Amino acid sequence: MTRSLTHLERLEAESIHILREVASEAEKPVMLYSVGKDSAVMLHLARKAFYPSPPPFPLLHVDTTWKFQTMYDMRERMAHEAGMELLIWQNPEAVERGINPFDHGSTHTDMWKTEGLKQALSHYKFDAAFGGARRDEEKSRAKERIFSFRSASNRWDPKNQRPELWKLYNARKAKGESIRVFPISNWTELDVWQYIHLNDIPIVDLYLSAPRPTVERDGLTLMVDDDRFKLEDGETPVEKSIRFRTLGCYPLTGAVESTATTLPEVIQEMLLTTTSERQGRAIDKEEAASMEKKKQEGYF
């Protein structure tokens, strides 16, 4: 009896293969967990890859202290369910200086995320870090390898990437160097949603539409998630039915107005939509090659 595997079955098998290769060849791997939908899929794949063992590495959340509150609740719950250790890193310098998205612009992302990630990786001496990035997200991602090398100073050199042939991943590196590994590189946004739907994977409810307090700012619909949100003169939160296509720091993440309250409805809206996923993120709009630059500096 032969049967054709579906595209999701082939993607799942590929991701599991990658997860196991890293667990076998890296000395001290870690999974970056951002609580978003891509992280949710990656974590689920890790649970499948090593079942009945728990995944043989911890979860690491590089926290900015500015995520949505429900993301923090979900984070604890999922780590517990997976039987994995959860490490949380907040850049101590950013904590001390009170870096926030309202007053510090792009410094916020640089310090909490880019610097925070580098600090966490060197603090714990992780030599391989799984990330949930996908190649369909953005142009420079499309050219990144599944095993992406970082120099001892965490830089990415797009012109000097190792060729990746068949399923043979070369995980060798010198002391101090590390690898970022992207097990769901070949998944699209639709694949992720469909897999969540088919496998009933828990996700943060912010992906589903509900009435939430919002303000409009710089063309983005922002949610007033807690009382740290600095309202400007004349701004009053307005309740709107919104959901999020991507989740980051709440003051930087734009929502879409929507009536989709179930996963199939979300997928339906996604299929009929006319704007790309990262459009809701302030970081990408600064300049065309902004992501490529950030990655060379060490951003995930």
Add this chain to the structure above:
Amino acid sequence: MTNDQSPSYKTSDLAAEDIDAYLEQHQHKSLLRFITCGSVDDGKSTLIGRLLYDSKMIFEDQLAALEADSKRVGTQGQNIDFALLVDGLAAEQEQGITIDVAYRFFATEKRKFIVADTPGHEQYTRNMVTGASTADLAIILIDARKGVLTQTRRHSYACKLIGIKNIVLAVNKMDLINYDQDKYQAIIDDYTEFGESIGIDTFTAIPISGLAGDNIAAQSDNTPWYTGKALIDHLETVDLDVTSDQTGSFRMPVQWVNRPNLDFRGFSGTIESGAINPGDAIRILPSGKTSKVERIVTFDGDLDEGVAGQSVTLTLKDEVDCSRGDMITASNSPAEVADQFETTIIWMDDNELLPNRTYLMKIGTQTVTARVNQPKYKIDVNTTQQLAAKTLELNDIGIANLATDKPVVFDAYENSKALGGFILIDKISNATVAAGLINFSLRRSQNVHWQAVDISRDDHANLKNQKPAVLWFTGLSGSGKSTIANLVEKKLYRMNRHTALLDGDNIRHGINKDLGFTDADRVENIRRVGEIAKLMSDSGLIVITAFISPFRAERRMVREMIQDGEFFEIHVDTPLEVAEARDVKGLYKKARAGDLKNFTGIDSPFEAPNNPEIRVNTVEMSAEEAADMIVELVLEKQDK
């Protein structure tokens, strides 16, 4: 540019009307991975941009950015330059060329597609082979105005070599030759002839225009004489070949031993071919132990059957040894095991292949040490002629024998890409330097066995009342290696130690007189000296060697040959200016004058040891003092 005449192949209508039906349909899609290859300006990026655009995978914000970019840096005047969609990296947009493999995604009602977009120009052929290695199908683009070019041949040859069975010849820019059927046919005839010469017997030719959209999503009115399928239609319906994987013999390389507690011991891996059911008899290679499958474990419950392509965990009925790198195979049809092979090697590194240097070889989940012989020949991919070759350089494809330090479980590449394809990794830089295909194993590896001897190396050493050692002096020419080595031997002799001194110049007069001073010859020189030192130390001797031995990789190779704890790397650390000032043999003078090529320190590098057992500073101490120190340190370490 409007696109109204082009039907959409994204199923937005069904998604709008009945999302559950849409999801049900989408869930059963298959996956096709393909590669696009062609020369610079054949329109690859434009074609892929077109596929994404027509399948509405481009969103409004991206389109707005694209329109702005097209006017700023585009090559299509005021029209949209689709190539800008896929030429991702900033460096590439400036140069107007694609410099790396990029992966793109789109889906139709029937299939999801992953496209590897690979560069056409010569220096990046390694990227094309990389893209081809995971592809089920290749689209070879030809500019209708130019016909079959050298690079068309190169790319076709690479696709054939990597074993892509489905080849699509997309004759692009038909709009620029007025959709001329005769010109199109002439290109097809030309390619047919070339294809046959390299073993491509069948291919599908389609006349297209990436820019105008002809025969991409639907048959074009501009080519009424063309009766075949449009490109998308062909991609959606072409046979995926999954059946042949699943009907093969069962093979699962073990990736990870799954041991959550004392009661469970499973073996996790991806099934590379065949199918498996509980109760099936299996054989573990290379050990040859047999058992039966107990369970096929997955997170979603045990399976009644596992098939090629699935990642699973097997438990066995017996407690047998099995670990990462082993392979679980059908008991009655196991894979082959060997340690010498004929291979095809595609060199991918700026530094050329050094025959007889040891590299790491990763094949499946096995990692072993491998040595590549001097190539039998390399292949001119433009003419498919065999050319004599002493080495392989970046983008060269050659045939060479290869030997591994332990047995490897494999199938020939033509039978299994997963079990016959390998990569070579440089031990120092950790770079992936080559891709390789196992053609077949060499019989002699099965027939040459070690001769067992009754007098052991311990017996030899005990008779001499000493512990064997290899004192390996390394350093620049004129650093004082030979002088100090000679003194060390004299001192040991006076202490009743049995020694042998191998000196660079003397060896080169005899056993190595056939070798010169190229990098490849230097490697072979050191390999032979290492083998001699090994035989002598096995006979109980303290071997003293004095060779420049400039490369870390070769010194490491010798270290690995010699018994643990018996290798002493002694770096005679004399600065270049000092050695050059001494210039005992007048060689530096000749090298500076250009009369002596490949001279270490002048036009050939010396890679100083990072952690030698002993470092000698000849500026601060005399040769006599150095020799005393070395003898003392060696004997001290031996006593530990």
